[in-house]
Structures are given as C-alpha cells and as structure tokens.
Amino acid sequence: MVNLETTSQIVDLADKLDQSCQLEVNSDPTKKSSAKKKKNKKKSGEVEPLNPFYEKALRHYPIQLKNTKAKGRHAVAAENLKEGTVLCTEQATAFVVRSDFIDQQCHVCLDDLEGEKLMCSDCNKAFYCSKTCMENDDLHPVICGPISQVDAIGRSTDVDSDLLRLMTILMACKERDEKSGRKWTGDGEIQHTPYWCVDELVSHRDLTEPAFINVVTEASQRLLYEMPESIHIPVEEMVTLACRINSNAHGLGDNQSRNTDAALGIFPLCASFYNHGCNPNATFVGLPNGELSIRTIRPVSKDEELVMSYIDLYCDRDERRQELLATKHFWCKCKRCTGPIEKSVDRFLHGIVCKQCTNDVYVIPPTPMEILVKGQSNLHVSTKPFKCASCGHETACEEVRQLLENADRSYAEGMSAIRQYRDYNRGAKKLELLTKSGCTKSGELHTLNSIRFNSYIPLMNCKRRAGDLKGAIEVNKSILAMMEQYSDIGLLPGNTSEVSDFWQNLGELCTEMASDTQKRSIVLEKKWLKEARSAFSNALLVRGIVFGKNHPKTKAIEKLITTLTSSL
Numbered sequence: 399m400v401n402l403e404t405t406s407q408i409v410d411l412a413d414k415l416d417q418s419c420q421l422e423v424n425s426d427p428t429k430k431s432s433a434k435k436k437k438n439k440k441k442s443g444e445v446e447p448l449n450p451f452y453e454k455a456l457r458h459y460p461i462q463l464k465n466t467k468a469k470g471r472h473a474v475a476a477e478n479l480k481e482g483t484v485l486c487t488e489q490a491t492a493f494v495v496r497s498d499f500i501d502q503q504c505h506v507c508l509d510d511l512e513g514e515k516l517m518c519s520d521c522n523k524a525f526y527c528s529k530t531c532m533e534n535d536d537l538h539p540v541i542c543g544p545i546s547q548v549d550a551i552g553r554s555t556d557v558d559s560d561l562l563r564l565m566t567i568l569m570a571c572k573e574r575d576e577k578s579g580r581k582w583t584g585d586g587e588i589q590h591t592p593y594w595c596v597d598e599l600v601s602h603r604d605l606t607e608p609a610f611i612n613v614v615t616e617a618s619q620r621l622l623y624e625m626p627e628s629i630h631i632p633v634e635e636m637v638t639l640a641c642r643i644n645s646n647a648h649g650l651g652d653n654q655s656r657n658t659d660a661a662l663g664i665f666p667l668c669a670s671f672y673n674h675g676c677n678p679n680a681t682f683v684g685l686p687n688g689e690l691s692i693r694t695i696r697p698v699s700k701d702e703e704l705v706m707s708y709i710d711l712y713c714d715r716d717e718r719r720q721e722l723l724a725t726k727h728f729w730c731k732c733k734r735c736t737g738p739i740e741k742s743v744d745r746f747l748h749g750i751v752c753k754q755c756t757n758d759v760y761v762i763p764p765t766p767m768e769i770l771v772k773g774q775s776n777l778h779v780s781t782k783p784f785k786c787a788s789c790g791h792e793t794a795c796e797e798v799r800q801l802l803e804n805a806d807r808s809y810a811e812g813m814s815a816i817r818q819y820r821d822y823n824r825g826a827k828k829l830e831l832l833t834k835s836g837c838t839k840s841g842e843l844h845t846l847n848s849i850r851f852n853s854y855i856p857l858m859n860c861k862r863r864a865g866d867l868k869g870a871i872e873v874n875k876s877i878l879a880m881m882e883q884y885s886d887i888g889l890l891p892g893n894t895s896e897v898s899d900f901w902q903n904l905g906e907l908c909t910e911m912a913s914d915t916q917k918r919s920i921v922l923e924k925k926w927l928k929e930a931r932s933a934f935s936n937a938l939l940v941r942g943i944v945f946g947k948n949h950p951k952t953k954a955i956e957k958l959i960t961t962l963t964s965s966l
C-alpha cells in the first residue's frame with residue numbers, strides 16, 4: 399500500500415494520481431529536438447500525436463490507436479469485432495525465465511527443458527534446449543558477468559532477482575538497438591519490439607514507495623560494478639527502468655499449469671495501448687514461444703475502447719481500486735468504477751440484503767481516493783446510515799460493518815484452519831457457513847457478495863482433499879453458476895480463463911468420480927464419464943475463445959475429450 403504520513407502528502411499524491419495517465423507518454427522515440435516537440439504540441443489540454451511507428455507496427459489488427467488527455471494512449475475497435483479476435487501479438491523486447499523455473503524452460507524459445515539441456519558454464523544461470531538457441535542468445539555474452547551476481551545482489555539488497563535480471567537484459571537490448579543504428583519505422587516485419595518503446599512506458603516513479611526506490615538504487619549501483627561499460631546507464635535511469643518494469647511487465651504461463659508464470663517479459667506494444675477495465679472485453683494470452691497476444695473475450699462494437707484486467711475482479715470497487723493503487727499506482731477510472739454505485743450491479747459485491755424489501759442491498763458509497771490511500775474505506779469511517787438501493791430503507795452503518803467484518807473473520811478463520819493447521823474439515827465448516835446463508839441471523843450476505851464467492855473456491859479444495867468428491871463437484875458447480883450470474887447481469891465477462899479452469903476442474907472431478915465408482919457400477923461410471931466429457935467440452939469452448947484453438951491449453955482439453963470419448 400502507498401505509505402504516506404501527512405495529509406499534504408496525501409493531497410499531493412491524489413493530484414499526482416490525477417495526472418498520472420499523461421505523465422510519461424509523450425517522450426519522442428526518434429529524439430526530435432525540443433523545438434520540434436514544442437511545434438508538435440497542440441493547444442493546451444491536447445496531447446502530442448502518436449509516433450507513426452505504432453500505427454505501422456499494429457497495422458494488421460482491427461484497432462485504432464488514440465492518445466487523449468482523459469485516457470492516455472489507448473486502442474478502440476476499428477470495426478465490430480467477434481469474440482476471440484486477435485488484437486495484437488508481440489514478441490517481448492526482453493523476457494526472463496523466473497528463478498523458480500530457471501532450469502525448466504529454454505531462455506530463448508521458452509520450450510520445456512526435459513532430458514538434456516545446455517547451460518552456460520560461466521554463470522550457471524542460462525539454460526537452453528538446443529545449440530541453436532544457445533547461439534541465438536546474442537545478448538548473453540554481454541551480460542553473463544552481472545547475471546552470475548544478480549541472486550547475491552538481490553538477496554543482500556532485498557530486491558527481486560528476476561527484476562534485476564530483466565533490467566540487465568533490457569540495458570543490453572538498449573545498447574544493441576543503438577549500436578545497430580536501425581531506424582524503427584514499423585515498415586516490414588518487426589521481430590521484437592525496439593527498446594525505445596520501453597522508455598515510452600508509464601513508470602509511476604513519483605508514486606512508488608520510497609523504500610522500493612532506495613533498495614533498487616542500492617542494487618543498481620552494485621549491478622553497475624558487474625556490467626560492461628558499454629551497457630551502462632545512470633543509476634537514476636536504472637531505477638526508472640525498474641519502476642517501468644513493475645508497472646508494465648507481463649507474466650507468461652508455463653503452458654501446462656493454469657496459474658503459474660514461468661517467465662516475465664516487457665511487451666511495450668501491448669502495454670502502451672491497452673488500459674485496464676474492471677469489466678474487460680479483451681484479455682492477455684501468453685503464447686508458447688514467449689509471445690504475448692491480446693484477444694477479445696466478447697463481441698465489441700466499433701469505436702468501443704478495448705480494455706483488459708490487470709487484477710482479480712471478484713471483489714468490490716474499493717478493494718479493486720486499492721489493489722490497483724498499491725500494485726500499479728493508478729486510480730481506476732474505468733466505466734465500472736465510475737458509474738453511480740446505487741445503479742451499478744457492483745453494489746452486490748459488498749451487498750448485505752435489505753431487511754425491509756429483501757430485494758436489494760444497502761449501498762456503501764465508494765471511498766474517495768484521499769481516504770483509500772490511507773488504507774481506510776467508507777465501510778470503516780462512515781458515520782451516516784447506509785441506504786437500500788431499491789426501497790431507500792436505512793440501516794446504521796455499524797450494523798453493515800459488523801456483518802461484513804464477521805464474514806471476513808469467518809473467512810480468515812476458515813483459511814487459517816486450512817493453511818496453518820491443514821484441518822480441512824474445520825476449514826470447510828467455516829467456509830460453508832458463508833456460502834450457504836449469511837454470517838448472522840440479523841442480516842444476510844447477498845448471493846453475489848464477493849466474500850461468498852471467494853469462500854467457494856477453498857471450500858471446493860477442502861472437500862476434494864477430504865475425499866468428498868461429490869461435495870467438491872457440487873461446490874464447483876456453484877462456482878460456475880455464480881460466475882454465470884456475474885456474467886448475466888453484465889458485471890463480468892462469461893469467457894475468461896478462470897471460467898475455463900473451473901469447467902476443466904469439474905471435468906477432472908467427474909473423471910475421478912467415475913474411477914471411484916468403476917468397481918461398483920458400470921452404469922454409474924458411464925454417467926460420470928459423460929458428465930466429465932460435457933464439462934471438458936464447455937472448457938474447450940471457452941478456451942477456444944480466450945486462448946485460441948491452437949493454444950496448448952486448448953489442445954490439452956481436446957486430448958482429454960478424445961481419451962474420454964474412446965472409453966465411453
């Protein structure tokens with residue numbers, strides 16, 4: 399969380415946040431003179447035109463690029479788009495394989511490293527699937543020395559060593575691009591996006607915690623000692639680069655598991671034009687070769703802004719804004735966050751059912767930025783009663799506060815039983831209470847309340863671990879039903895990787911159930927296998943839209959369906 403001590407600093411931060419969209423998007427990559435820059439600058443309130451490189455680099459996609467005072471750089475649909483349309487595919491300026499996967503993925507093509515692998519014997523930190531990939535890593539000889547030291551520097555300065563490695567590689571990219579003297583016009587095919595685009599990304603350095611700036615400054619000074627002079631840049635620039643990485647880097651999955659990032663890359667084209675929206679119409683997709691794609695996840699009308707989510711969306715407005723402030727350093731101004739809360743379905747996510755009409759919920763007014771940056775929210779500081787959105791019935795804010803705090807406590811107790819004590823039965827009991835009814839008799843969590851939704855997921859895992867497969871299947875179905883409800887009321891998209899994961903999970907649970915019943919009844923076994931196939935088919939449908947038909951995650955589901963069909 400942003401850490402501030404005095405009110406004037408907080409007001410200052412709020413001001414800075416207000417301007418943050420336009421802070422750093424106007425630097426000119428082709429290094430025009432400042433006189434020319436001034437000439438280009440339009441009347442006050444307007445922004446400079448975009449570098450033509452971007453238009454050319456993205457010319458094959460059905461998008462129109464814009465730069466406005468309100469939204470900074472962004473992209474809109476150039477025509478009506480179907481779900482599953484590719485909006486951009488980009489090769490990273492640079493990426494690093496994360497430390498936990500360092501010897502499991504090739505550092506050039508990101509292929510899984512099974513069996514024999516090649517390693518740089520000087521630093522012991524670079525791994526490849528083949529001699530060709532090793533030879534293609536033209537930057538490694540330049541940075542082998544500093545790369546061998548990043549773990550030690552990271553440990554002693556408390557800076558993530560993956561961040562230090564990515565900074566080092568990017569500095570080498572900068573030097574390589576500058577030395578090549580290549581003009582980046584965007585004509586012809588570009589391979590990886592040139593380094594100067596990284597310098598155009600927002601850094602939000604002025605909003606970054608001073609403690610982070612301090613440790614990165616120290617680590618940068620140490621790293622410079624290890625680097626060849628040819629790639630040196632001033633420490634200050636290194637710190638800004640670290641902030642840019644923090645605000646813009648993107649994880650790449652390992653193709654097998656569902657939610658693990660095996661690599662971390664900088665994709666300036668994707669990062670420059672796709673703003674965050676809490677009800678996104680597009681999503682990022684990591685491709686197996688380390689490229690990043692953006693795809694629509696629902697039909698989009700011409701001129702509609704294309705937005706994707708940077709965070710978990712199954713939480714209320716204050717929580718989402720707080721998360722974006724803390725991790726991405728901006729105040730969310732998306733449609734979902736700026737509409738009147740009493741008319742927005744967003745109110746249900748913190749909803750306590752109205753005691754009078756029982757049709758709607760008490761509205762907690764969204765917390766202003768000045769309060770949220772202090773780590774507080776209207777739920778906790780409000781003194782006025784909260785009103786029902788439909789009938790206007792008022793209830794004391796303490797009552798709603800108490801109910802939501804009780805629910806939070808039950809959730810925390812359930813999670814602690816699971817995590818600390820591995821007591822899945824006690825954990826399940828606590829969480830089940832939240833999913834079934836409310837937390838006390840005097841009020842109820844609304845069926846769409848996010849605490850309720852977030853309790854279902856660990857509850858399903860508890861049941862699975864406790865061997866209650868049937869219970870786990872029921873809970874998994876409830877999760878999918880709730881996701882469908884969120885989608886039906888227009889709160890969240892229906893096609894997301896999470897939705898496809900829960901369909902896949904349901905298929906896996908039903909397959910387990912089938913093998914459990916195999917010995918007792920062939921009829922039952924077949925019934926469960928059919929249920930599994932139907933769940934996998936739904937997963938396949940969603941994966942095809944979100945990831946594309948040829949993505950390994952989609953292909954993996956196809957394979958599961960073929961195997962099941964042959965045993966039916």
Ligand SMILES: C[S@@+](CC[C@H](N)C(=O)[O-])C[C@H]1O[C@@H](n2cnc3c(N)ncnc32)[C@H](O)[C@@H]1O
Nearest residue numbers: 419423470471669670672673674728730731732
């Ligand atoms: C990855 S960049 C997106 C492109 C950005 N508009 C630009 O001009 O470079 C992310 C930054 O855009 C701004 N931004 C993106 N989504 C936003 C939103 N929903 N509300 C306010 N600012 C947003 C923030 O400054 C954020 O750090």
